[in-house]
Amino acid sequence: MTEPVPTKSTQEYPGQHKDLDPQPDLLKFRDGREHVGTGKLLNKRSIITGGDSGIGKAAAIMFAREGSDVVITCFHQELPDAEHTKDLIEKEGRKCHIFVADLSYSETCTNLVQFAVEKMGGIDVLxxxxxxxxLAETIEDISDEQWDHTFKTNIYSFFWITKAALKHMKPGSAIVNAASINAYVGRPDLSDYTSTKGAVVSFTRALSNQYASRGIRANAVAAGPIYTPLVHSTFPSEMIEVSNQVPMGRMGQPSEVASCYLFLACSDGGYITGQTIHPNGGTVVNG
Structure with a gap:
């Protein structure tokens, strides 16, 4: 298995999958085996935002291997990575549609849902x-513009997309929201990001209570340090080394979080809603 080694120089935001060396594990696991599809999402239709790289990329490919068609989103500069994701999904025999946009705008999020419905005929998994x-050492270093953009990307988009998507989701559908370990440990140099991830946890709990009676589940995944382009485009290498200091002593791989997404998206997680799974290398957060 590949072991993430911090690069000497970080990437420019938002980072590129193709530039990571070694390449992240998208379908492989620590014991050397590769994810084997068993039809857990056969003929389902999924939206995965940020599906061009990292955890979203791994989830999109894993979902396809389980039988789902997928709509993924990316920024324009991430399109090469998104095209690579599409190629891998099509090799699994499923369809992939790319929506290039900045999701920090309400209209764009609504357009994404309409695009997905037009391309796939409906939505089963969001x-x-x-x-x-x-990074910002203290809140005094965070501009109003940064605070606003972080919230619009990390929680407003979840609200806007979910609100639009629920009109097309039927009983048996599932919503999976990306939270973070930072919502539980309160990382001081990412206070705006950390705040949004706390909001994601609360949003997920409220959403689950609203829609459980309608047969739609909503859960969250609060990942710890994971080997992704976002990490390498945000932190200097010495900080990445510190982030490896979890009980398991290593960063996680995208495949190890994507499998959590899959569990919550399919019927294996059918009796779970309003909960948060913590693939974080052993940090106990009691959340």
Whole structure:
């Protein structure tokens, strides 16, 4: 298995999958095996925001291997990575549609849902995965513009997309929201990002209570340090090394979080709603 080694120089935001060396594990696991599809999402239709790289990329490919067609989103500069994701999904025999946009705008989020319905005919699984983060030592270093953009990307988009998507989701559908370990440990140099991830947890709990009676589940995944382009475009290498200091002593791989997304999206997680899974390398957060 590949072991993430911090690069000597970080990437420019938002980072590129193709530039990571070694390449992240998208379908492989620590024991050397590769994810084997068993039809857990056969003929389902999924939206995965931020599906061009990192955890979203791994989830999109894993969902396709389980039988789902997928709509993924990316920024314009991430299109090469998104095209790579599409190629891998099509090799699994499923369809992939790319929506290029900045999801920090309400109209764009509504347009995404309409695009997905037009391309796939409906929505069975929604994975709100897109995120923005930028280091700031204290809140005094965070501009109003940064605070606003972080919230619009990391929680407003979840609200806007979910609100539009629920009109097309039937009983048995599932929503998976990307939270973060930072919502539980209160990372001081990402206070705006951390705040949005706390909002994601609360949003997920409220959403689950609203829609459980209608047969739609909503859960969250609060990942710890994961080997992704976002990490390498946000942190200097010495900080990445510190982030490896979890009980398991290593960063996680995208595949190890994507499998959590899959569990919550399919019927294996059919009796789970309003909960948060913590793939974080062993940090106990009691949340």
């Amino acid at each position: 994975v709100n995965n897109v995120a923005y983060q930028k």
